[in-house]
Amino acid sequence: MYKVIGTSKNRTMRVYWTLEEMGLDYEMVLVSPRSKEVLALNPSGKVPCLIADGEAIIDSVAIIQFLADKHGKMTFPAGTIKRAQQDSFTQFCVDEVEGALWTAAKNSFIHPEEFRVPAIKATAKYEFANAMKTLETRLGDNEFVMGDTFTIPDLLLGHCANWAKGAKFDVPEGPVSAYFERITSRPAYQRAKDKTGY
Numbered sequence: 787m788y789k790v791i792g793t794s795k796n797r798t799m800r801v802y803w804t805l806e807e808m809g810l811d812y813e814m815v816l817v818s819p820r821s822k823e824v825l826a827l828n829p830s831g832k833v834p835c836l837i838a839d840g841e842a843i844i845d846s847v848a849i850i851q852f853l854a855d856k857h858g859k860m861t862f863p864a865g866t867i868k869r870a871q872q873d874s875f876t877q878f879c880v881d882e883v884e885g886a887l888w889t890a891a892k893n894s895f896i897h898p899e900e901f902r903v904p905a906i907k908a909t910a911k912y913e914f915a916n917a918m919k920t921l922e923t924r925l926g927d928n929e930f931v932m933g934d935t936f937t938i939p940d941l942l943l944g945h946c947a948n949w950a951k952g953a954k955f956d957v958p959e960g961p962v963s964a965y966f967e968r969i970t971s972r973p974a975y976q977r978a979k980d981k982t983g984y
């Protein structure tokens with residue numbers, strides 16, 4: 787039985803959603819970032835954290851790729867060309883999509899006020915728009931970024947799509963918004979939201 791630490795209106799949702807996609811059992815510890823429960827597991831106070839076999843794993847991408855590898859779902863095997871291409875989409879999402887969203891969030895409400903640079907939000911939106919163009923090209927006519935198979939980077943991109951909506955970042959009409967709609971309407975995502983009181 788896995789234990790997930792973190793409320794779900796943040797990157798912890800990626801872990802809940804992955805567990806739902808895989809049909810695995812888990813215990814929820816719905817605590818906020820920087821709470822004492824989180825600080826005991828992660829010195830930065832950030833969520834999510836997964837407890838597996840009594841060991842703590844931190845960082846959402848490390849956690850969900852671990853689950854994918856362990857259960858042989860939502861991933862191509864390590865050491866294959868397909869896996870390298872899949873990981874390339876994961877890095878693209880983290881660097882170019884999440885990076886822009888996170889920069890805007892940190893400078894809107896995360897950092898102490900004196901360290902915020904509100905003007906950076908325009909740059910973040912510019913970077914996000916560029917990433918959307920890249921995604922449109924790389925996605926092509928595929929259902930998912932890796933073709934017919936739903937993999938880890940699709941879930942990450944779906945999570946970022948929802949984040950972008952909340953942060954009022956524009957998603958271009960057409961193939962990218964249709965792709966985001968496809969990903970975020972998956973029943974497992976809805977189940978994760980319902981169970982965690984999202």
Ligand SMILES: N[C@@H](CCC(=O)N[C@@H](CS)C(=O)NCC(=O)O)C(=O)O
Nearest residue numbers: 796797819831832833834845846847
């Ligand atoms: N790269 C980490 C980032 C974790 C992270 O920044 N989590 C946010 C919530 S989405 C957090 O706990 N923030 C609290 C803080 O920055 O103090 C991951 O993907 O898990």
